[in-house]
Amino acid sequence: MKQKIIHITGIITLGVLLTLCVPHQSEESSPNVILTSQGVSDIRNELGKLPLLDKSYDRWVKVLEDDMALGVNVPVPKDPAGGYTHNRHKQNYISMYGAGLLWQLSGDEKYAIFVKDMLLEYADMYPSLGAHPVEKSYARGKLFWQQLNEAVWLVYTSQAYDCIKSYLSEEDRKKIEADLLIPYANLLSVESTYVFNRIHNHAVWAAAGVGMAGYAMDNEEMVHRALFGIETEEHKDKPKGYYAQLDLLFSPDGYYTEGPYYQRYALLPYVLFAQAIENNNPAYKIFEYRGQILRKATLVTLQMTNTDGKFMPFNDALKDMSFRAPELINAVNIVYNEFPESKQLLSVAKAQGRVALTQAGLRVAKDLNNGEAQPFQWLSMELNDGADGKQGAVGILRADANKDAACVVMKYAQHGMGHGHFDRLGIMMYDNGNEILSDYGAARYVNVEYKHGGRYLPENKTWAKHTVAHNTVVMDKTTQFNGDYKTADKVSGEKWFFNIENEHISIMSAKENNAYGSAQAQRTVAVIKDKDLFEFPLVVDVFKIDDDKKHTYDLPFYYKGKLLYTNADYTNFTTQRGTMGDDFGYQHLWKEGQGKASTDNFQTVWFNEGRFYTMTTEAQADDEIFYTRIGANDPEFSLRNETGLLFRRSNQSSTCFASALEVHGNKNFDTELVENQVGIVKGVKTLLNNKAYTIVEIQTVKNSSIVLAISNSTNAPSEEHNMNIADKQYTWKGPYKLFKK
């Protein structure tokens, strides 16, 4: 495919000349932003040999075939998100970007002409544009109603320009730079310093756009602006620009506080700009910056998934989104290219089904084709939050790397800004590849016009964000922080201990001292492996909360599957149903049943995709259990009508909810045979619960039991503990201990 280099400017007749008409390539010249001239020549060499590369290439050909058929359309901006001009300008940057790539890779001049004509039309129009007529954003653009979209346009268009730059006449280049790209980048930066200098994911897009445009135009000052922000009186000595964004928006572990659904999106400008920096200023060693923060952030995003690749739905998250999202293709390609020892990334790239048409994408396609992929390994890990890593964390315990293995996640991190939920100490659980204890995620149908135009639904605020929508304690039927996100955003949960060293038990414990007023909460979750007793790992959950005053404590569990059995003495409201309450999300819960414990424990069995789940929760005399279903006060039938259990303990100051969730048995759908449908956990009993210790016993029908001892007042690994309970001596060192009786 490597062809003689002939540089032809101007429009020529398509025909026999076509194959001769290839872009000018020289080592120091364009393209140089993301795709490089070396990359072009390497990719050309491999086209036709690597299935994933070819598929990705063909996809762009199809995209351009469809869009170029409509001609060049550069309408005067008018519409809000979702409207014609909005969508058209979005499609334009995608098509210009794709056409730029195809011009470089195919040498078919129609692509260069398409980009050139469109850029010239933009350059004609841009100088006359005022602010976008839709006045809904704190930072309006010109093409779009908000500068976020405006910046994304520049990220793609700067690459398109870079790809056809050598094709353009000097005059056209000048016009496009002077009338379009420079003023466009200025609007996003020097004319919007407040926005540009923020430490916020929108500003990362702006930095990337401005910086990449700078590289495309060989404008060093513009790159500098992107890397370091703009010095103003107001922002003097404050962190700003891309380096500051790398420093402050990720935790040292690479966690982004809005959670994985948004981290997927936030990563893209980071990695694209980093690639541009690496290509043009390799001495900056940008991928080594802050302990390889971009590698960490990418891997962490991938780790925060269930084994089907779907993201853990913290905060505002759409539950179908997975690491197959196209936004992650560049991240996976680029990070793999820099750290090719991470062979697991190839498995993710394979699942993504295409690669970027860049040198990084080429390497992925090549190494995949060489059979170098290794299975992605989902691991247990604690992901600290906050730029300093001291603002709590997200803890992930996985029974093992098996796809079917149990996984429990707890959030004791920061709130997550405007997209955060009031879910401190909330847990989710997966097993056998399925959600078992579920988080609702966001109430939204993205891009579905029927549902409020695809925007967040009203129920996102009235239901999904509230504490009762999560698997965590609600005090006095009131959302954590009284539902005030600004207060919540200032303080985080607190790591207590996280230990995955012991082969028989993985355990995490965290505290929450702000969400419940003066009350102090601590949750400890353990995944216990004891093959003598349990077919699958056992999950033990201990939620302790203390205050001077008496409260009502509710602990909901949104279980996924079909309820089979409960041992409670309950009433099922079989002919008339009402709601669980009037506010704080309770108004969205139907009360399907209500009961009292018939023994010392509530026991509930459900079934999900072939396995049985038995939850045993210690009961006090006046405890109540509620059987709930989401969907009340939902006039447009927007919510998913999912089931839950809610345990209520009233009139208590300090208390502890202790539960064991046993996974067991199987049903074979082909034979209809059922094995091991009855679990062996008989009861859960709190032996001790005070400021210093919580000690919980899990009793089995085999007359054996296990005891989990938790130290609440010191988590020092060297601290020794010793006590006698009911004539039995418990002695251990460190924050917790598992005993077997």
Place this chain on the structure above:
Amino acid sequence: MKQKIIHITGIITLGVLLTLCVPHQSEESSPNVILTSQGVSDIRNELGKLPLLDKSYDRWVKVLEDDMALGVNVPVPKDPAGGYTHNRHKQNYISMYGAGLLWQLSGDEKYAIFVKDMLLEYADMYPSLGAHPVEKSYARGKLFWQQLNEAVWLVYTSQAYDCIKSYLSEEDRKKIEADLLIPYANLLSVESTYVFNRIHNHAVWAAAGVGMAGYAMDNEEMVHRALFGIETEEHKDKPKGYYAQLDLLFSPDGYYTEGPYYQRYALLPYVLFAQAIENNNPAYKIFEYRGQILRKATLVTLQMTNTDGKFMPFNDALKDMSFRAPELINAVNIVYNEFPESKQLLSVAKAQGRVALTQAGLRVAKDLNNGEAQPFQWLSMELNDGADGKQGAVGILRADANKDAACVVMKYAQHGMGHGHFDRLGIMMYDNGNEILSDYGAARYVNVEYKHGGRYLPENKTWAKHTVAHNTVVMDKTTQFNGDYKTADKVSGEKWFFNIENEHISIMSAKENNAYGSAQAQRTVAVIKDKDLFEFPLVVDVFKIDDDKKHTYDLPFYYKGKLLYTNADYTNFTTQRGTMGDDFGYQHLWKEGQGKASTDNFQTVWFNEGRFYTMTTEAQADDEIFYTRIGANDPEFSLRNETGLLFRRSNQSSTCFASALEVHGNKNFDTELVENQVGIVKGVKTLLNNKAYTIVEIQTVKNSSIVLAISNSTNAPSEEHNMNIADKQYTWKGPYKLFKK
């Protein structure tokens, strides 16, 4: 693997001698029932070469390893279904059967000893046994509470005996035959002539057991008894025995009236006994009998599945059951072996994941290994019901053979005996591999102890069987036939026309003149392909019902997916919910919402796995729509809480419900992009509805429309029809016509 043949009787020490110890083989000797001596030698030759064969073999080794570790246990019968002795005797026949196979194929004597010891223990015990102590069946066995299980035991045990017969001493053979097999077969036949001579699937098991035992013991009389039944005064001149069962239990198309879930099970004794007949009396040409009825019955069972292999859940059916069921392994193997041109069967065998250790299974494994499998082709077909083929039918329309294509099924067959549902003219729809309009199937959790011991739930009678649980009209809120199954069982639906010849329209029409008292009903369902107008095939549904008196007509649709939009003026009962009624299944429906039409049509949009479904139903002024959810009056939370729409038309004598169900658009979960979410059907209008004709127009937003004309009083293909409606002439020949305007 072929080894020197040395016949050793008696127990020998395991060790080096083991490899020499192989069963005696001669051409005319045992085994000869299902596995044959030729089969043994062929399979031995191929072991280690064919993955599916090896896997199937290894599975039996594992089964026996587990069960033989427990020793030989032949307890005195005592327990009902699910109890220890019941399960033990079930496992015993499986283990004896497997051990018999393994003795033949491996020559490892431990297997022969295991079967011998167990048979001798049975022979010791059997003569002293009276009737089983559980008195719940009309036909008690001795080992089991019902003779059905008793017969199944013999089907397997006769094969086990056949496999080790040549290993046994003359004395042991005599004892086993005289004290066990002969009296056992007699109990099922000559001592239970009423049961044995029935035309009923239980009697097929008995015939197969007795016949196969006859072949195993070279007892011709016993085989004759199985083939032709037992002559008694009472059954003289009446059809009885296996041949009569072949004549009368399947329709000429091979449909079994209980529906596919039970057909899967009913087939097994048929095909096993047929194989035994073919092996021992090939001159009978049993597989040619009645136009190859066993081939037809097997293929029909496979056709009555969605593209994931799950059975259409007519009548009492568990919805997870599929053609991967082990009961179908023998059927698929045996029918393929007889008709090896049916290469599609190999795909089913592949999905089943194992083969029988027989010559038939060997052939499947071999041909699969040779790459001979062809994809299974799901087809449109009308399956007539009744031994004479004149008792109505099940109609299946498939848009095409594509796995994702729409499929609509209508039941206008017989009731289905005790397992039947009151669902005349009920439809189901699949699309994109998913249920779209769903049938509830049975209310039962097979083998789940928590749910009434795995038996049918009370809700099976109070909900699942009722008409309102199905997608068909309910008159005056009363179940068809007033819920009397004996009346329903006497009469069937009536085929009107079924046409799949036209590439633009597949259509079926059926009448029901018994289920609604004096009212006469007719339903016509068409799948229309018009690429100019519709992205996917359009389903048109016309339900016409006529009576002299006025009635309330309800038409429910149990849609699967998330409701996105409805154009009705409705009230959503957001804080208090009640039920739809008090009886005939209505007591199990929550009334979530209720509304009136806002235009001439009800339009409802839902979303399922990436596609949109828009149902447009013509509305009259006083029509009501209800939004329902299954699960009221369900004190044990047993039902699945699925959603439905219910259209109600009150105070009408003759009327017609006309709907169009449009499949459109897609959502990409990786990109979140949504395409074509708004359908193009604007309205459905009945242009004419009288005794002679029903003519329905489907209008689109493109100002085009299609018109479906149905002839109600003659279905003659040659009949010409001609009429003028609103100044437009409609002229056609035959029972229906599709016009485009």
